[in-house]
Amino acid sequence: MRPSLKLALLSACAATAGCASHSAYGLDSDDRLEATFSERASGQGADVAGVKCDALSRKFKASRIEERTEAERLKVLVELFEKSRENTNALDDAAAKNPDLLYGSEGDAVKANLAECRATYADVRSDFDRFIRDLTELPVIQELQGREMVTVPRLDLKLLRSAIATLDPDDKDMLLGKLDMAEKRVGESERIGRGGGRRR
Structure with a gap:
């Protein structure tokens, strides 16, 4: 091809952008970028589509x-x-x-689901925290065994200890310290019971 003809063809392509975007050449860079973002958004949307909180609520x-x-x-x-x-x-x-999840075609559904999940989580955490503190405040009780009142756990203290670790509140160490004291009281009561002594 003569140099003058090649230059003319290149100039025509540059002026019309026909060479880059023509179907024979595939997608141009902008189209590829948009397709990538669209594919990514669809993938993330599919990932969270099954995350529901209505049953949990x-x-x-x-x-x-x-x-x-x-x-x-x-x-x-x-x-x-x-x-x-x-x-x-x-x-x-x-x-x-991907903030587009909140503003796309399914945006309203995603926002409603997110709001329900946040509300459920907040309510569960509140009840969970309050119940743990109630149990930790009085982790042992007095129970009549034979003629003696003995100190026994209100419930499995290992279960309560694990629940505190799961909640992980700011004062976790203080709550666990109360359980340590409760376990000592139970152990002392059992020791006295085995020895046949009377607790004061």
């Missing part, structure tokens, strides 16, 4: 009125707390990484 409300032992209720609250925290963090992370 119903289970939490039911747990407030169901008759359970304190140990059973604590186990349920641990489960609800961990799951609601996991769901809320997953949605928050997805929205932070």
Whole structure:
């Protein structure tokens, strides 16, 4: 091809952008970038599509009125707390990484689901925290065994210790310290009981 003809063709391509965007040459850089973002948004949207909190919310409300032992209720609250925290963090992370999730075609649904998850997590955490503090304030009780009143755990103290670690409040060490004292009281009561002595 003569140099003058080649130069003319290149000039025509530059003026019309026809060479870069023509279907024979595939997508141009802007189209590829937009397609990449769209694909990424769709992928993240699919990742959080199954993250729902309506069932958790119903289970939490039911747990407030169901008759359970304190140990059973604590186990349920641990489960609800961990799951609601996991769901809320997953949605928050997805929205932070891709804000378009909140403003796309499914934006209203994502925002409503995120709001429900946050509310459920806050309610569960509040009940969980309050219940743990109630148990920790009085972790042992007096029980009549034979003719003696003995000190026994209100519930499995290992379970309560694990629940405190799961909640991880700012005053965790203080709460765990109360359990340490409670375990010493139980141990002392058992020692006296085995020895047949009378506690003062």
